[in-house]
Amino acid sequence: MTEWLEKHAPKMVLAPSFIAILVFVYGFIGWTAYVSFTRSKLLPKYDLKGTIQYERLADSPRFEVALTNLAIFGVLFILFATIIGLTLAILLDQKIRTEGPLRTIYLYPMALSFIVTGTAWKWILNPGLGIESVMHDLGWTDFAFNWLVDPNLAIYTVVIAGVWQSSGFVMALFLAGLRSVDNEVIRAAMVDGVSTPRIYMSIIIPSMAPIFLSAFIVLSHLAIKSFDLVIALTGGGPGYATDMPATFMYAMAFSRGDIGQAASSATVMMVIVTAIIVPYLYSELRPRHD
Amino acid sequence: MKKSVLLTGALALGLTASAAHADPQAEVLHWWTSGGEAASVKVLMDEFAANGGTWTDMPVAGGGGDAAMTALRARVLSGNAPTAVQLKGPSIQEWYEEGAIGNIDDVAKAENWDALLPAAIADHMKCDGAYCAAPVNVHRIDWIWGNSKVLADAGIEPPTTWDEFNAAAEKLKGMGITPLAHGGQAWQDATVFEAVAVGLGGPEFYRKAFVELDMDTLKSDQMKAVFDQMRTMRGYVDDNFSGRDWNLATAMVINGEAAFQIMGDWAKGEFINAGKVPGKDFTCTSPSGGAYLYNVDSFAFFNVDGEDNVAGQKLLAKLVMGGNFQKVFNLNKGSVPARLDVSMDEFEFCGRQSNADLNTAIDQGFLLPSYAHGMALRGAQAGAITDVVTAHFNSDMSSEEAVEALAQAVANSL
Numbered sequence A: 001m002t003e004w005l006e007k008h009a010p011k012m013v014l015a016p017s018f019i020a021i022l023v024f025v026y027g028f029i030g031w032t033a034y035v036s037f038t039r040s041k042l043l044p045k046y047d048l049k050g051t052i053q054y055e056r057l058a059d060s061p062r063f064e065v066a067l068t069n070l071a072i073f074g075v076l077f078i079l080f081a082t083i084i085g086l087t088l089a090i091l092l093d094q095k096i097r098t099e100g101p102l103r104t105i106y107l108y109p110m111a112l113s114f115i116v117t118g119t120a121w122k123w124i125l126n127p128g129l130g131i132e133s134v135m136h137d138l139g140w141t142d143f144a145f146n147w148l149v150d151p152n153l154a155i156y157t158v159v160i161a162g163v164w165q166s167s168g169f170v171m172a173l174f175l176a177g178l179r180s181v182d183n184e185v186i187r188a189a190m191v192d193g194v195s196t197p198r199i200y201m202s203i204i205i206p207s208m209a210p211i212f213l214s215a216f217i218v219l220s221h222l223a224i225k226s227f228d229l230v231i232a233l234t235g236g237g238p239g240y241a242t243d244m245p246a247t248f249m250y251a252m253a254f255s256r257g258d259i260g261q262a263a264s265s266a267t268v269m270m271v272i273v274t275a276i277i278v279p280y281l282y283s284e285l286r287p288r289h290d
Numbered sequence B: 001m002k003k004s005v006l007l008t009g010a011l012a013l014g015l016t017a018s019a020a021h022a023d024p025q026a027e028v029l030h031w032w033t034s035g036g037e038a039a040s041v042k043v044l045m046d047e048f049a050a051n052g053g054t055w056t057d058m059p060v061a062g063g064g065g066d067a068a069m070t071a072l073r074a075r076v077l078s079g080n081a082p083t084a085v086q087l088k089g090p091s092i093q094e095w096y097e098e099g100a101i102g103n104i105d106d107v108a109k110a111e112n113w114d115a116l117l118p119a120a121i122a123d124h125m126k127c128d129g130a131y132c133a134a135p136v137n138v139h140r141i142d143w144i145w146g147n148s149k150v151l152a153d154a155g156i157e158p159p160t161t162w163d164e165f166n167a168a169a170e171k172l173k174g175m176g177i178t179p180l181a182h183g184g185q186a187w188q189d190a191t192v193f194e195a196v197a198v199g200l201g202g203p204e205f206y207r208k209a210f211v212e213l214d215m216d217t218l219k220s221d222q223m224k225a226v227f228d229q230m231r232t233m234r235g236y237v238d239d240n241f242s243g244r245d246w247n248l249a250t251a252m253v254i255n256g257e258a259a260f261q262i263m264g265d266w267a268k269g270e271f272i273n274a275g276k277v278p279g280k281d282f283t284c285t286s287p288s289g290g291a292y293l294y295n296v297d298s299f300a301f302f303n304v305d306g307e308d309n310v311a312g313q314k315l316l317a318k319l320v321m322g323g324n325f326q327k328v329f330n331l332n333k334g335s336v337p338a339r340l341d342v343s344m345d346e347f348e349f350c351g352r353q354s355n356a357d358l359n360t361a362i363d364q365g366f367l368l369p370s371y372a373h374g375m376a377l378r379g380a381q382a383g384a385i386t387d388v389v390t391a392h393f394n395s396d397m398s399s400e401e402a403v404e405a406l407a408q409a410v411a412n413s414l
Helices: A002-035 A052-059 A061-092 A099-111 A114-125 A131-137 A154-179 A183-191 A196-204 A206-224 A228-233 A245-255 A259-285 B002-013 B035-050 B063-077 B090-097 B105-111 B119-124 B148-154 B162-174 B186-210 B221-234 B246-254 B267-273 B307-320 B323-333 B349-364 B379-393 B399-413
Strands: B025-030 B054-059 B084-087 B133-135 B143-147 B178-180 B258-263 B282-285 B292-295 B298-301 B367-369
Touching: A002 A259, A052 A259, A052 B399, A061 A099, A061 A154, A061 A206, A061 A245, A061 A259, A061 B379, A099 A154, A114 A154, A114 A228, A154 A206, A154 A228, A183 A196, A196 A206, A206 A259, A228 A245, A245 A259, A245 B063, A245 B379, B025 B063, B025 B307, B035 B054, B035 B307, B035 B323, B063 B084, B084 B090, B084 B307, B090 B298, B105 B307, B119 B133, B119 B367, B133 B307, B143 B148, B143 B246, B143 B267, B148 B162, B148 B258, B148 B282, B162 B178, B162 B186, B162 B221, B162 B258, B186 B221, B186 B258, B186 B292, B186 B367, B186 B379, B221 B379, B221 B399, B246 B258, B246 B267, B282 B349, B292 B349, B298 B307, B307 B323, B349 B367, B379 B399
Parallel strands: B025 B054, B025 B084, B178 B258, B292 B367
Antiparallel strands: B084 B298, B133 B298, B143 B258, B143 B282
């Protein structure tokens, strides 16, 4: 009896959540993919109609803008959050006295929701309320910073807010990574007279490759599912200049009664996520030879 | 189960004699949750209770009704639709085609709704010729609200055509006043767009373009002229308009920072709450040359089981179209009654103006559904048009490109 329990208890404990995930995550992913091949409008329909929804998606200028925005936002957000996070981590790693408080300060934005970040930055970047207006009040009347209301530049304000929110978290990741680098190697390099920047460039950073990968995976999924930040910061505007695939999907499903378009755009998002996650899983799960 | 509920209910009320008679029950899904709107619904709730009904309130706020529609979808899919739902325009027909909407034709016949309602509005309330919904109000969309003091100081008459509007705006701009208070949200861009379209192109053009989705009209030179006017008006808004909420834009007119706003008559409530008198402190004119763009809120009646629920629907339908409710509700909400025989004596200046214009428009056949507020088209088509309108207004897209994009977007959405 005890033996049987020992053998099966873990499976029994995991079974409910396993079944729940199977149905509510993978089951509904399958359902969404199926619906994306129908002509569902207000309510889901189940007669397959081929790839009409994907053709409509391809013809939609708004979805094109959403994908372009995802590319701009994804690349810049991941790049800047990583660079700023790494720089902050290296600076904090210099055995400075107030590291504790500073670390908390930089990590703190992560404690806010994207809605709060978005709303705060909406006010900060608003030309009539925020930075621009303050500069004008201080007498610098030529100062202009109106990216938020410029359709061509608004997407970059989303990048600014996103980087502000997430770079502290990336910093914490890298800081942990820096601390785990073998001190012996660093000391040996120092004894050999290697300069500090060179130590970082040639020894420490290369040895943190797994941290880079983790940071990349965390940031890229934040970028792809970014929804609340856009809604709070720009509402997708001006026009639909800052639309993302997630906000596009929401508009189609919940405002326009076009479930077919919503399902097909959701499927496109899933394919993008898969394209990023599968190589990661592959590299994690393959047998190691070292 | 149902029987025992009925029985307990009857016993509790001490109505043993009439136990066979149904107790009207209504579960009402709506999103009138803010101050004035909630007060308006309360009027209906009280009347319903006074007539022996039991009202189960189901308010779902958020997203301008999007959240309520999501709740509705979940309820209908689970086979448990609410008794009545705040629903409007073509979405009533959309739900009817999904097989979810019931029928209140006998109430409508008994109360003679055909004679009480404008034909255009009655058509929205019918599914395959039988009444399936009841209208509560008529909002007019194509209003230009103006600050009387600003206009008087500038020596400007309230505009009644777009040429007059442009002339006034140029003058105001020269004086350093923002001519047009506008919020850069897609639906507000669309609101201005449809007012421009009906004013410049006339009722027939509007109907062909935004009701019938006629491709030649969508691509016509007239449509280019509409987009040209939108480009002109882009020059009349302040630099900071992106994402601004409509009530903040109204506040700019109230405070005299801006001269005009183009918005539906819910904007009037903001003026009145700020202590302004309609027709005196602020002006309401229409640039539509006799046309009238309406947005009619209504309750649609879904398929429900049980005598009590059906009785509830009938009672609710009767009360919604009742003269008293139509008057009190619309006094609260800033709209005008859908029922044409309600006395307008208690309404303020702009309300009476709206009612008078409504009657004129009915006579001339100029009563038109607002596309921007979901009265003319289904969600997908209206959304496709709005996408182009807002993209054009917020970029340097040319009018030629805009009409091409418009025709393509509409075709793609069908």
